[in-house]
Structures are given as C-alpha cells and as structure tokens.
Amino acid sequence: MAPARIRRPLWLLPLLLALAAASAGVQAAATAQAHAQGVLFELTPPAGGPSSWLFATMHSEDPRVLQLPEPVTAALAAADALVLEVVPDAASVRATARAMRLPGSTELTDLVPPELYRRCVQALAARGLPDSLPRKLKPWAVMTMLSMPPARTGEFLDRRLYQRAQAKAMPILGLETTAEQLAVFERLRAEEQQALLRAAVAGQGERERLFDALTDAYLRGALGELLALSEDRVPGLEPALQQRLRELLIDSRNRRMLTRIRALPRQQRHFIAVGALHLPGERGLLAGLGAAGYGLRRLH
Numbered sequence: 001m002a003p004a005r006i007r008r009p010l011w012l013l014p015l016l017l018a019l020a021a022a023s024a025g026v027q028a029a030a031t032a033q034a035h036a037q038g039v040l041f042e043l044t045p046p047a048g049g050p051s052s053w054l055f056a057t058m059h060s061e062d063p064r065v066l067q068l069p070e071p072v073t074a075a076l077a078a079a080d081a082l083v084l085e086v087v088p089d090a091a092s093v094r095a096t097a098r099a100m101r102l103p104g105s106t107e108l109t110d111l112v113p114p115e116l117y118r119r120c121v122q123a124l125a126a127r128g129l130p131d132s133l134p135r136k137l138k139p140w141a142v143m144t145m146l147s148m149p150p151a152r153t154g155e156f157l158d159r160r161l162y163q164r165a166q167a168k169a170m171p172i173l174g175l176e177t178t179a180e181q182l183a184v185f186e187r188l189r190a191e192e193q194q195a196l197l198r199a200a201v202a203g204q205g206e207r208e209r210l211f212d213a214l215t216d217a218y219l220r221g222a223l224g225e226l227l228a229l230s231e232d233r234v235p236g237l238e239p240a241l242q243q244r245l246r247e248l249l250i251d252s253r254n255r256r257m258l259t260r261i262r263a264l265p266r267q268q269r270h271f272i273a274v275g276a277l278h279l280p281g282e283r284g285l286l287a288g289l290g291a292a293g294y295g296l297r298r299l300h
Contacts, residue, residue, distance in 0.1 A: 034282050040053060041053065041296055044295030052271070054289070057273050066156075066157055076164060079170070084161070085174065085175055087174040108135055108138075111190065111194070123201050123204050139196075143200045146201060175260045176260075223276055227284075261285070262289075
C-alpha cells in the first residue's frame, strides 16, 4: 500500500462519525452547540504565560482546505512548537501498517460473510485498488479506507502543517501516541467492526458528495454543523454502537488530549492542530479548556 493510504487511519478518526451520519442522508439542523463557529482560537493559560493557538483541521486534499488563512499562517510562524494529534513519522506509519494486518493465516474471509467481502472487493476495485488488497486486512482497516474519498495527491492539511514545521526545524509534539490511536479500533468487537464495514460499503455511492458538503461546512468554520452530523441517528447501526463510537472516537480522546494540552510547557507558544470535531460542543476541547480557566479568543 502507498504510504498515504497506510497513514490515513491516524488522521480520519474525528470524521468517521460525521461521515457515517451523513451517509444516511440526514440534514443536520442548526443547533446551539457550544463553540459552534471558528477554526482558529487563541488560548491564554489560566496561570499566565504566553498564549498558544488551537486550530481545527480536516483530513482533506481540497486546495481550499490546504490554503491556510493568513491568521493561521501567522500563528504557526509565531509558535515555538507544533502539536498534532500524533506525530506522523516513519515509525508511526510502520506501526499503523502492522496494526492493519490480520495475524498469522487469518484472512478477512474468515471474519465476514462472503457477500460482504465481495462488496468490499468491488468498492475497492472502483477506486483502482487490487482485488487482493483486503484479503489480509482487519475489518476496521478496510472500513477506514472506504470511509474517505480516494487519495489522489497524498497532500493533506495535517501533513502540510507537519512539513512546514519540519522546514523551520520546529519541535513537533503529539497529544497521543500511535498505539493509543490504533487502540481505538482494536477495542471494537468483531460484530461492531462488521457492522461498521457494512455501513461503509453501503455508503459508497454518496460518500464523495457528502464529503464535499462536510468540506463546505469546514470552510465556513461551521463546526457546530459537523458536530450535529456526528450526533444524528445512523440507519443500520444500533444506537448503543453509535454512542460507543462517539465515546471511543471523540469524547474519550478529548479528555486525554485536554489533559495533555494542559501539561504542555507554559513558557512556550504552541500551535495545536487537531481534527475539527474535537473542538465544539459541551464535551469538546474548547469547552474543556474554558472550564479549566483558559481564556479563549476566536481569531478565524
């Protein structure tokens, strides 16, 4: 597999729920979500010290997403360190590739019904990928590949930020380890992975159009719309599974990232870039930081 495809699970976690809900054709109503607007925020520590920035990202190759607004480039230039969800170095890519593969002689056909396997092969073939690709992949790995539009350039927003920091010899930190992120998928039971894989296959016809709608909401800074999509009912998934996904993919990781943001060295100015769905709502990072005494100011 190409590195861009292998790397993808590390970046798409915050969007999986939104894409799943969107695939049901649900129109998100306007909601009074906390911190529902904006993509760049200045953070002032409660005990004083230099400010940092929190930037909402989207895993997208869209040139409009990759074109960073001036306030974002200015904040990145002023920062002492870049903080990402996870550092996308070679070791993380290798670890992800290993985690995606089934152990020993086990094959995907041993874990899912023949008709679902055939549909997976067909969906991947429509993306120009070989029939043999899913044979040794875990169900969650195939699901993640089918949950996003096909990669064309491999140039994503998160990757661009990483490369800019590297060019400046800026320290790059991760709020999570690769193992912690991959553990989110490994905690899914076999029947849960199969249900999610089936939903991902069923949504292929609408996936790209709906991803375009999510991109539009992101470009407008409408984080509340993205959050509302993630909370809508997904036909075909049990409500309990959808709630479990919300806890695994977003809420539990918000709590972990909040703890680690608060532990960052206060004498440095950090540019913190995380997936857009982690920011808004009562359980989002912005609400958590505000409750911890941080001053919040929307810059863009």
